[in-house]
Amino acid sequence: MSVTIRDVAHASGVHVSTVSRTFSAPHLVNAETRTRVLAVAEELDYRPNRAARSLKTGRTNNVGLIVPDLANPFFSSLIKAAQAAARRQDYHLFVADTGESPSEEEELILAFSKQVDGIVLCSPRLSNKALEKLSESVSFVLVNRLIRGLTTVVMDVAHGARVAMEHLAELGHRRVALVTGPAGSWTSGEIRRAVAEVSGLDVVVIGPNPPTEEGGVAAAAGIVEAGVTGVLAYNDLVAIGLIEGLEALGVGVPGDVSVIGFDDSTTGRLYRPKLTTVAMPASAAGRMAVDLLVQSMSAATVLETHLVVRDSTAPPRGSA
Amino acid sequence: MSVTIRDVAHASGVHVSTVSRTFSAPHLVNAETRTRVLAVAEELDYRPNRAARSLKTGRTNNVGLIVPDLANPFFSSLIKAAQAAARRQDYHLFVADTGESPSEEEELILAFSKQVDGIVLCSPRLSNKALEKLSESVSFVLVNRLIRGLTTVVMDVAHGARVAMEHLAELGHRRVALVTGPAGSWTSGEIRRAVAEVSGLDVVVIGPNPPTEEGGVAAAAGIVEAGVTGVLAYNDLVAIGLIEGLEALGVGVPGDVSVIGFDDSTTGRLYRPKLTTVAMPASAAGRMAVDLLVQSMSAATVLETHLVVRDSTAPPRGSA
DNA sequence: CGGAAGACTGCAATCAGTTGCAGTAAACAA
DNA sequence: TTGTTTACTGCAACTGATTGCAGTCTTCCG
Numbered sequence: 208m209s210v211t212i213r214d215v216a217h218a219s220g221v222h223v224s225t226v227s228r229t230f231s232a233p234h235l236v237n238a239e240t241r242t243r244v245l246a247v248a249e250e251l252d253y254r255p256n257r258a259a260r261s262l263k264t265g266r267t268n269n270v271g272l273i274v275p276d277l278a279n280p281f282f283s284s285l286i287k288a289a290q291a292a293a294r295r296q297d298y299h300l301f302v303a304d305t306g307e308s309p310s311e312e313e314e315l316i317l318a319f320s321k322q323v324d325g326i327v328l329c330s331p332r333l334s335n336k337a338l339e340k341l342s343e344s345v346s347f348v349l350v351n352r353l354i355r356g357l358t359t360v361v362m363d364v365a366h367g368a369r370v371a372m373e374h375l376a377e378l379g380h381r382r383v384a385l386v387t388g389p390a391g392s393w394t395s396g397e398i399r400r401a402v403a404e405v406s407g408l409d410v411v412v413i414g415p416n417p418p419t420e421e422g423g424v425a426a427a428a429g430i431v432e433a434g435v436t437g438v439l440a441y442n443d444l445v446a447i448g449l450i451e452g453l454e455a456l457g458v459g460v461p462g463d464v465s466v467i468g469f470d471d472s473t474t475g476r477l478y479r480p481k482l483t484t485v486a487m488p489a490s491a492a493g494r495m496a497v498d499l500l501v502q503s504m505s506a507a508t509v510l511e512t513h514l515v516v517r518d519s520t521a522p523p524r525g526s527a
Numbered sequence: 528m529s530v531t532i533r534d535v536a537h538a539s540g541v542h543v544s545t546v547s548r549t550f551s552a553p554h555l556v557n558a559e560t561r562t563r564v565l566a567v568a569e570e571l572d573y574r575p576n577r578a579a580r581s582l583k584t585g586r587t588n589n590v591g592l593i594v595p596d597l598a599n600p601f602f603s604s605l606i607k608a609a610q611a612a613a614r615r616q617d618y619h620l621f622v623a624d625t626g627e628s629p630s631e632e633e634e635l636i637l638a639f640s641k642q643v644d645g646i647v648l649c650s651p652r653l654s655n656k657a658l659e660k661l662s663e664s665v666s667f668v669l670v671n672r673l674i675r676g677l678t679t680v681v682m683d684v685a686h687g688a689r690v691a692m693e694h695l696a697e698l699g700h701r702r703v704a705l706v707t708g709p710a711g712s713w714t715s716g717e718i719r720r721a722v723a724e725v726s727g728l729d730v731v732v733i734g735p736n737p738p739t740e741e742g743g744v745a746a747a748a749g750i751v752e753a754g755v756t757g758v759l760a761y762n763d764l765v766a767i768g769l770i771e772g773l774e775a776l777g778v779g780v781p782g783d784v785s786v787i788g789f790d791d792s793t794t795g796r797l798y799r800p801k802l803t804t805v806a807m808p809a810s811a812a813g814r815m816a817v818d819l820l821v822q823s824m825s826a827a828t829v830l831e832t833h834l835v836v837r838d839s840t841a842p843p844r845g846s847a
Numbered sequence: 848c849g850g851a852a853g854a855c856t857g858c859a860a861t862c863a864g865t866t867g868c869a870g871t872a873a874a875c876a877a
Numbered sequence: 878t879t880g881t882t883t884a885c886t887g888c889a890a891c892t893g894a895t896t897g898c899a900g901t902c903t904t905c906c907g
Contacts, residue, residue, distance in 0.1 A: 209641075209664075211893055222857050227895060237855060257642050258587065259893035262578045262862045269621075277607040280600060280794075287597040290623055299642065301589075302622050303610055321529075321574050322619065420797070447797055474600075477740070477767055479799035531863055542887045547865060557885060579863035582892045 210251045219247040230255060269299050270500055271319035271326040272493075273312065275389075277304040279418070280472040281442065281489050282329060285350070288493035289327060296501050298324075307389060307417070309333045313341065320345035325500035327493075328352070332391035346503065348496040352393040358505040360496050364394045364469070365401035367485035367512035371439050371467045372405040374483070374514055378522045380408070380437035380465065386426050386449065387414030388441035395441055398469075402439065411435055416445060423448020424455075431456055436464055436523040443468035443475030443484055450480070450519065461521035471515055480518035487512055530571045539567040550575060589619050590820055591639035591646040592813075593632065595709075597624040599738070600792040601762065601809050602649060605670070608813035609647060616821050618644075627709060627737070629653045633661070640665035645820035647813075648672070652711035666823065668816040672713040678825040680816050684714045684789070685721035687805035687832035691759050691787045692725040694803070694834055698842045700728070700757035700785065706746050706769065707734030708761035715761055718789075722759065731755055736765060743768020744775075751776055756784055756843040763788035763795030763804055770800070770839065781841035791835055800838035807832055 216223040221240060228235050229244045236244075247253075261267040272289055274282040286302060293300045301319060305312040309332045319326055325346040331338060335354050338347070342357055349359045375383055385402050388395035395415070402410055411433040416422035423445035430438055430453065440446035446468030450460045460466050460480060468475050471486035488510045495508055536543040541560060548555050549564045556564075567573075581587040592609055594602040606622060613620045621639060625632040629652045639646055645666040651658060655674050658667070662677055669679045695703055705722050708715035715735070722730055731753045736742035743765035750758055750773065760766035766788030770780045780786050780800060788795050791806035808830045815828055 213893080223894080224858080224896075225856060227893095228856090231895075235855075240855080254637070254641055256582070256893050258578045258582045259862090260895075262576070262582055262864085262893080263895045265862080267578065277610060278600070278603045278793075280598070280603070283598045283600070283603050286622070287624060290597060294623065299621050299639070300623070301619050302606070303614065303620070304607060317574075319619070322577050420793070451797075473598075473740070474794045474797060477771075477794060477798055533863080543864080544866075544888080545886060547863095548886090551865075555885075560885085576863050579892090580865075582863080582894090583865045585892085 209256075210253045211256065212253070214251060215244065215248050215253050218251060219244045267322060267324055268297060269301060269323045270497060271301040271303070271315075271323040272329070273315050273319070273326060273331075274302070274304050274329040275307045275332065275418075277302065279444070280474050281470045281487065284472075284489040285329065285493035288490035289497045290493075292494040292497040293501070298497070298501055300497075305332065307332060309337075309391065313337065316341050316345065325503070327496040327500060330392060330394065332389065334391075346500065348500050350492050350496050353507070358499055358507070360492050360499070360508045360510065362394070362487050362492065362510045363512050364397045364485070364487075367469065367487075367514065368398040368401040368439065369405055370514045371485055372402055372408060372410075374467070374516065374520065375437040375439075375465060376405075376408055378437070378465065378520060380435075380523050382409040382411070382433075382435045383437035383439065384411045384413055384430055384433055384435040386416060386423070386430070386438060386440045386445055387412060388416060388418045388445070390415045392418075392441075394469075398439070398441070409435075414441070416441065418442055418445060420444045420448035420451070423450075424452040427452025427456060427458075430464065431458060437467075437520070438464060439467045439469075441469060443470045443472045443478075443482055446482055446484070446519070447475065447478055450478075461519050463524060465520035465523070467514075467520060476517075483517045483520040484515050485512050486515050529576075530573045531576070532573070535564065535568050535571060535573050538571065539564045587642060587644055588617060589621060589643045590817060591621040591623070591635075591643040592649070593635050593639070593646060593651075594622070594624050594649040595627045595652065595738070597622065599762075599764070600794050601790045601807065604792075604809040605649065605813035608810035609817045610813075612814040612817040613821070618817070618821060620817075625652065627652060629657075629711065633657065636661050636665065645823070647816040647820060650712060650714065652709065654711075666820065668819050670812050670816050673827070678819055678827070680812050680819070680828045680830065682714070682807050682812065682830045683832050684717045684805070684807075687789065687807075687834065688718040688721040688759065689725055690834045691805055692722055692728060692730075694836065694840065695757040695759070695785060695787070696725075696728055698757075698785065698840060700755075700843050702729040702731070702753075702755045703757035703759065704731045704733055704750055704753055704755040706736060706743070706750070706758060706760045706765055707732060708736060708738045708765070710735045712738075712761075714789075718759070718761070729755075734761070736761065738762055738765060740764045740768035740771070743770075744772040747772025747776060747778075750784065751778060757840070758784060758786045760786060760788050763790045763792045763798075763802055766802055766804070766839070767795065767798055770798075781839050783844055785840035785843070787834075787840060796837075803837045803840040804835055805832050806835050 216226045290300045329350040413429045468484040475482035536546045610620045649670040788804040795802035
């Protein structure tokens with residue numbers, strides 16, 4: 208079959224344990240022996256069998272990454288950064304998406320748990336209780352979900368939401384809407400809470416909505432009905448869907464209604480009108496989550512967000 | 528530590544081999560014994576250790592997926608479909624991106640090879656020779672690359688390119704440009720070859736270019752210089768970058784120049800002007816590639832492409 | 848010069864399953 | 878009744894690497 212540690216041992220005239228040590232504890236073997244073994248290993252193109260190693264050590268050098276939707280560009284950048292971080296430390300990355308389903312999320316966690324050293328769980332839809340339970344059998348890093356006692360990386364969406372609202376207020380808007388995301392989403396709740404605390408604005412909450420373009424399109428009618436002049440949407444996809452929906456109803460953006468998204472995704476950056484949006488540090492989050500997992504550190508990390516003003520917001524019609 | 532086959536065996540009064548068989552060869556064990564063992568396993572929450580299993584059997588139930596760029600929306604849909612297909616058959620999916628680098632591609636293949644039953648290799652940048660060599664040590668399915676003897680899933684980009692060119696010709700364009708992709712790309716070569724065979728059109732080839740928005744922006748000046756009225760771009764991202772670049776130079780799309788992309792990505796579908804593009808069956812390709820791997824079948828599959836006409840193409844200025 | 852510490856290296860058990868082979872008991876055929 | 882087949886089930890070797898323990902050989906100190 209393939210070349211094993213025994214082949215290398217035999218070919219270099221040492222015991223298998225010495226070969227093993229030259230790889231996993233080089234300081235324990237004589238420099239001369241080590242170079243010889245390495246040379247032979249190189250020549251035979253030896254690569255340690257990870258299954259065998261992890262059987263003995265209990266560690267796999269794999270991490271799992273679970274997101275609600277692999278095709279969402281926000282998660283794509285997160286995955287890209289997570290993969291790069293994993294690879295830098297000789298880890299491999301499993302990915303899967305839950306399709307926004309809590310039960311599928313749980314099954315995936317269980318399925319991964321025996322095969323990884325930890326799981327990065329992004330925007331989970333499971334309840335706190337369920338997650339705490341599951342965290343007993345596999346170590347987690349949560350992204351954009353805060354549970355006391357669990358390691359987390361969250362983005363300061365509350366701050367982003369406040370700044371977005373202030374931006375609308377400064378432009379002269381008085382009556383605005385918040386188009387929320389899915390029911391189980393922590394970020395959606397945070398945004399909602401933060402918005403409720405902003406004074407001087409009349410806020411209509413519309414939701415929950417699926418976090419997709421379709422969700423945005425569907426919410427457009429409600430926006431018109433509510434008679435608002437500004438909207439903060441759950442993410443860029445929803446914001447874009449909303450704009451499409453509004454324009455189909457004869458409402459112009461930003462002429463009649465201003466729209467702000469969340470994420471600062473490429474899709475939103477390229478869209479016309481170019482989206483005003485709250486930038487979310489997806490890459491940083493992916494990188495940090497993996498690093499925390501691999502170094503098995505526990506911490507609660509908060510990453511900053513900031514508003515990027517582009518062309519989808521303007522003063523309300525008829526203002527100075 | 529965690530519950531093993533031995534615990535289950537002990538708790539249900541049978542030998543470990545019987546427990547093993549109830550999972551991997553149920554027909555070999557008495558129905559009564561089987562239900563008892565299953566009940567005990569369920570109660571103890573036993574899950575087979577995949578590392579141990581794959582050490583003995585040589586199979587891992589994992590597949591790898593390597594793409595040039597995880598953040599490219601075309602690959603996102605492919606990954607999503609591949610993951611779903613893998614999961615349906617109790618396989619897990621490793622992902623990684625090469626950042627368009629051939630050497631990184633090779634290292635990833637080698638790194639994955641011991642840990643997967645096969646690799647789906649999308650738009651590889653390595654040479655045929657290198658890939659043939661590597662295919663001796665791990666089984667592949669190539670996506671959008673054709674090498675005799677290797678299992679492949681390719682999209683009929685030549686057909687797509689021809690139809691796109693015919694579309695431009697029908698609109699009245701006579702002098703057009705082809706903005707190609709990266710040097711090692713099979714699809715880019717196919718498109719180029721197909722375009723060369725179309726008669727009645729003056730074609731300027733511009734490239735190679737990085738397959739990104741930036742690549743498109745950078746190519747804009749060359750388009751203006753070439754004095755063409757129509758462009759076929761390597762993918763939607765390049766097409767969009769091109770439009771951005773052209774407009775920055777005061778050239779309107781589709782007013783002055785018509786632009787066609789490739790992929791039919793969400794980003795392109797939402798962009799304004801809405802992109803005319805050649806639809807690529809990314810999801811189908813992801814699904815099929817994984818199915819071929821898991822069933823360890825070898826085949827050369829060709830998937831159809833088709834043109835989606837939207838708003839980025841129009842008759843050339845001054846035509847009837 | 849004796850003894851101890853230090854530096855390697857080898858031995859063999861171990862990780863959690865899988866599987867060829869053999870053994871047992873019941874069913875069946877001759 | 879004996880021989881054979883069938884249906885399970887158990888035994889034990891095996892997968893490829895890791896690691897505690899023990900043994901050997903130097904080196905160094907008093």
